[in-house]
Amino acid sequence: MSAYALEYDIPDADETWRAKAAAFAADVLAPLVRDADRDGRFSRETVLRMGEAGFIQPEGASLLAACLIAEEIGAVDGSARGFLAVQAGLVLAPIHKFAPADLRDAWVSRLARGEAIGACALTEPEAGSDLGGMQTTIRADGDDVVIDGTKVWITNGSEADVFLVFGQTDPALRTRGLECYLVAGDTPGITRGPMPGQELGHRAADHATLTFEGVRVPAANRIGEARKGFSVAMHGLEDGRLNVAAGAVGVHRACLDASIAFARERRQFGKRIGDFQQVGATLADMDAKLRSSRLLVHHAARLKDRGLDNAHAVSVAKLVATESALEAATQAIQLHGSRAYTDELDLGRHWRDVIALTIYEGTSNIQRVILSRNLLGKDEGKSS
Ligand SMILES: Cc1cc2nc3c(=O)[nH]c(=O)nc-3n(C[C@H](O)[C@H](O)[C@H](O)COP(=O)(O)OP(=O)(O)OC[C@H]3O[C@@H](n4cnc5c(N)ncnc54)[C@H](O)[C@@H]3O)c2cc1C
Incomplete structure (x- = not known):
């Protein structure tokens, strides 16, 4: 244990998670981290092992325990910790809270176990901090919606089995026009490409440019209410x-x-x-x-x-x-x-x-x- 490990009253259940994550970081991540960074290698095997250990969705754990896990994994492997932030925070949390039951049943446990990989597509070439400026369009068409646009810097983007894609229903409404849809990775019209150049860091993570051309998904795949994507x-x-x-x-x-x-x-x-x-x-x-x-x-x-x-x-x-x-x-x-x-x-x-x-x-x-x-x-x- 680090000399700087916790010195005050952390509940036993949380401390158990922390100790488990520290051991995992030392035994599983540390031996691989330098070569994975040098080679720019994302590992599905590591994802599965994090899922198996329960770190993606720590069963019954507090948010404090999730933070202790992130500290321990982050101290050793920033790419693995970045994966957790996306899979657990940006993908699983919205599915849990907002997805219809059938989509939750289809995806939550696979994502939690690391058997499926998720990505969250917000950022665009012309819209980073300014989400209201998103140019990806979402157009209703019968029982479906059709998505067109380009996303950049999407963590897990080339590996993802499922995406949460954000887009605009009415540009005049800015953030009040945004919607989010769950899109299966094999839906026709999605093209995945590498990021231009080599990333400065997080080199063992996967980042991609995505284009959506006439991507058709059921309107029932909306995550959250109409125009409540923000x-x-x-x-x-x-x-x-x-x-x-x-x-x-x-x-x-x-x-x-x-x-x-x-x-x-x-x-x-x-x-x-x-x-x-x-x-x-x-x-x-x-x-x-x-x-x-x-x-x-x-x-x-x-x-x-x-x-x-x-x-x-x-x-x-x-x-x-x-x-x-x-x-x-x-x-x-x-x-x-x-x-x-x-x-x-x-x-x-x-x-x-x-x-x-x-x-x-x-x-x-x-x-x-x-x-x-x-x-x-x-x-x-x-x-x-
Ligand atoms: C390793 C990595 C992984 C990523 N993974 C994902 C992902 O999984 N999904 C995803 O959607 N995106 C992802 N991103 C993109 C990331 O979320 C954006 O880069 C970030 O939101 C900033 O947007 P931007 O780069 O377009 O910068 P901009 O928004 O263009 O900002 C440029 C500069 O202007 C400043 N600025 C902008 N607006 C204001 C303001 N109102 N007041 C003061 N200053 C301002 C910013 O602070 C910044 O310094 C990832 C990025 C990296 C580096």
Whole structure:
């Protein structure tokens, strides 16, 4: 167990999940992670093993337990943790809450076991943060709807057995016109292509460009109510974002653990580098920020576990935990000097991976937009 493992009262059931995930990360993920990153290899076998272990949909577990799992897996393998955020947060959570019973029966347990892979298609070339600007169209046609458009950066996109596809029913309505449909992966009209270029990080994850040309699905496959697609996306993003924040805590912890070990062992000018005040102060800052991030993540999880609204707390946790983890990864590389500038160590991979955590599921700026809107409330002086 890491020296930075939890030091306060985590319920036994949650701690059991955490310990199981830590063992899985050490025994199953760690031996594969470096080569998978080098080769850009996504592994269905790893997905199945995560499903078998119950990590995709931890049976009877609290949201806190899901965060502990994400921290442990995120500390070792950002691509595997990213897979969990999408499969559990962006795909399974909306299906659970909004899908008609027959679709739930068809997909939930297969997705939970990792036997089927899901993807969530929101982002487009011209619509990232601005979901209301989506150009993918959804047109009603008898008992069906027809979907046309292009999506980019879709995690699991080339492997997915099922997609949640978001599109626009009326561009004038922006977010109030969005709808979401469950689309089986083998539906005619879907073309899957690789992302242009090689990803900076998450290289053992699968990302794709998708085009939908006249893709026809039953209108009954709608997830959520008519023109309530934005709420469906927000529901998925709430759990997904907290998973991302918890994963960032894992990366941060891994960077601090490595830095402490190195600062104890590396000697320059006749002493441990950790005994230079500047290096010691960096370690102290990394530790203080790690503990802050972890408490924010746990606070957001516990609110929801108690049935309380946690949307504001999730945005705080995502903003602070991902930005702090990125800072910690940069500091860890500096502290290791030139040896961290190759993939002989894990730090470069953590740094490459963690940048994405400040971008996807709502960039840091978008978290600030959410928070400031909540703080300011409605403009009562506005005339319209
Ligand atoms: C590894 C990875 C995996 C991904 N997986 C998925 C996936 O599975 N499904 C999916 O749909 N998408 C996925 N994405 C896409 C991701 O969700 C988007 O990249 C993200 O939402 C940002 O959109 P954008 O890149 O178009 O940036 P833009 O929205 O164009 O933003 C560019 C910059 O402008 C800033 N900005 C934009 N609007 C505002 C504002 N109102 N105020 C202040 N600043 C603003 C942003 O913060 C950012 O810095 C993935 C991305 C990555 C990197």
